[in-house]
Amino acid sequence: MILKNKTTLLIGMMAMLILFSTSCKKDFFDLEDRNGMDSRIWDNEGSIQFLLNDTYDVTMPDFPYEITADNVIYASDEDKFSSSESIMRKAIGVNGVLTSNDVKFIATKYQGNKGDNRYFDIARCNVALKEIPKGTLSQISKNKLRGQFFALRAITYFQLVRLYGGVPLVLETQDPDNLTLTGRAKASACFQAIVSDLDSAMNLLNGVTWVDATERGKFTRQAAAALKARVLLYWASPQFNPTNNPAHPFDQSRWQKAYEANKEAYDICKAAGASLMPNYADIFLKEGTANPEAIIVRSYSAKLSKRGQNVEQRSRPTEEGGNASAFTPTLQLVNAYTMKDGVPVGQASSFTYDPVVFWVNRDPRLDASIAYNGSPWKLSGLATRKQWCYNGGITEASPQGFYLKKFCDPDLAKGSVINANDFGGNGLDWVELRFAEVIINYAECANEIGNLQEAKDLIKQIRIRAGIQPGTKNYGLDLATSKELMRDLIMNERMVEFSFEGKRSFDLRRTRRYHLLSGQMQTIQWTVKTTALKTELEAVGTNGIRFRESINVNDRATFDKYFAATNVNQGPNGFGILDTYYFYALPSTFMNSSPLLDQTIGWDGGTFDPL
Structure with a gap:
């Protein structure tokens, strides 16, 4: 993404605005001249774009293991690394038990760099959503900018809720002179806010297109629709919609709403030109307009400073310049x-x-x-x-x-594998959500509302692209003669189709199958x-x-x-996932930020129901 008119003055004012608007600790009350902000920065699209670029950088998901503190959220049965990494091995129970301070995705520090504190990320969005309408930009420009901030706020809250359940819901900027302090909101309120933000994004970004060469990775209407569909799939799934919890009775209507949202996302994406890549092996090798399957993307580059990642080094064998430290099937x-x-x-x-x-x-x-x-x-x-x-x-x-081929550039020279001194590596984009997921999410919802044949027809698209042959059992789909059997087939399809794409651990938790992992x-x-x-x-x-x-x-x-x-x-033990791992504890790095925060039930005597 390209930033224009980025002057030192605007950078300084924007940085101060971010600090001012995201802070409620005493040291921030002492900022000098905190009411002296020049509102003209909201009249300059370049200054807002600077804030937007920064917000994309801190909020957009990326390749697994890029932030060490977040490794644990990917712990599952697909990666050998899960059995040896110090926290991941506890998450799957092969060596130890998680403590309340082990899952720090929500906050590791009280500052706003990438991965430090998700509420600093949210605050960036809140500031922009409040102030952009006051500026003098054209309505078209305001809509494009606000649509992206709505989507980025939604994806940030979604990532929090699927890990912790209900979290504090801060949707307005915080004024140190008039603080609005609350505890954790119910999961239902959080999902409602996320869906509302994505509806706003879909509306504001309707008809908006981006130039791939300079604006790849910006949210589109189809991206917001696909994310909304994923969000409602989670809300309908057993993690948030259990079938055996009297305090939270199962609600079948959620599956109908999820089905409608996923069908809409499918239709919107197809209308926008989305399709499955012909060759499964090319999904992460082809980028931009050459990849019609990519819906939500984080753009990387091996040649631009601080825009790289180390997935190639972590995947390749040592003889080819890697260390195979993760991504080991x-x-x-x-x-x-x-x-x-x-x-x-x-x-x-x-x-x-x-x-x-x-x-x-x-x-x-x-x-x-x-x-x-x-x-x-x-x-x-x-x-x-x-x-x-x-x-x-x-x-x-x-x-x-075993080694993972999926994220490796076959033509990258051995000497260029490592991302070091801000350059190098393969520079491949991270595809957070692709059209195949839209299709499989749609199929899962169709199955759950009783449309078994529709679900099969959708999965067939995935299997045909994969190169699976019809055989005598209709691509294996004839074996699924019931909702329950189709549910199992879809889970297995997700494990294979999305291997190492950051989906497996979340799918196991979303479907409450995490604790069912057994054996070594x-x-x-x-x-x-x-x-x-x-x-x-x-x-x-x-x-x-x-x-x-x-x-x-x-x-x-x-x-x-x-x-x-x-x-x-x-690992010394077989899988042993505890029921409390469906909603992790809030770490002390976040709990200590407010006396109004209650710990999650099952952790350190917590009393907060994550649902």
Whole structure:
């Protein structure tokens, strides 16, 4: 996004305005001349754009693990990293138990930098929404600006509510001379405010388009509609709409409202040109106008200062300049991929499953997303490259059992992998919400109101794009003969389609299936059966290529000759998610900001009902 007319004076006044308007502690009461703000900044679109750019930067979701304090919110059964990271391993119960100070997404500090305090982020929106109408800009400009601030406030509150339940609902700027202090609002009030903001955004951004080269990532009407649809899906789901809580009786009408919102979002997105990318593997590699599937995007760049991310380094093997410190698929995730005809492994399929070469005849998204031992994986521009995952390998001595391909640029040179000194990395955009999610959300709602066939027709779109074949069971969809079975199918589809896209942990909590995870998290350890065979595999031929590059890893006899695989447990314990983890505790970094805040029930003697 480009900022025009950004002068030092405007920056200084805007920074002071942000501090003044977002503060209610004593030190901010002592600001000098706090009533001397020049209101003319709201007459200058450049100054407002500066505030808007800053607000996008602090509010928009990004790749998992970019903010270390937020790692815990992604803890699930899809990533081996969840079993070793100090807080994540407690969140899934494989090593320890969460404390009230472990989930600090709401606030780590009392300041307004990215990730520090979500109420500073909200305050930016509140200031703009109040002051922009007072300026002299054209109504068209005011609408475009306010529409974005409404959407950004909504996404911030939504991220808070799905973690903590009801939170303080601050929708006006706070004047130190006339403070309005409240405690936590009910979840229903929070959802109502979020939906209202998104309705406002949809209205104000109707007909607004952006120039991709300079304005990629700005909210659109279709983005606001898709986010509203997601929000109402959450409100209808068991996390907020439990089926066995007398204090909060199940409300089926929420599913009808969610269905209507998701159908509307689907129609709006299609009318705006949204569609599924033809090739699943390209979803994060194609950007801007080349990616009609991307609906909500956080734009990155490897060449612009402080606009990068480190997902490539965290994904790649060490031999290719990475460290594979996260984004390491588990056996649970690998097992979730169906056969090529959409039939789960272990059920009668048109294709044969082989537990030795288990990637053969599987859902094509497995090969597109995950590298296994001997898997073709183009990196550093080497089209014929294979990934070898056996222990003690000549190029990778201590490999992961699996690697994630999804966020790696196959043409990025090894020396450019790391984002350091504010530059580098792959610069790929984060796609927070894509058209595939609109479709699957729509399908889930259709199923919950009894429209089973409609739900199947929608999921079929996803499976056809994935490259799944019809087989004898209609892409595997004929197996879902009831709402309950279709519900399970959709959950599995989400795990596979959105692997590592920050959805899995939230889906488990939204559907109240988090505590149902059982058994040990596992990955695979590959070994070569004998030293002689290892020498044979790694021998360099007269053509300068190691012999292993020529073997057919899809042939069972060949693979079984050289390699053995062992399932390896991750963490000392099996999954053990507590019921209290559906709504996390407010950390002391936030609780200490007001005596009116009550802790969540189940945490430190808390009395606040998160619903």
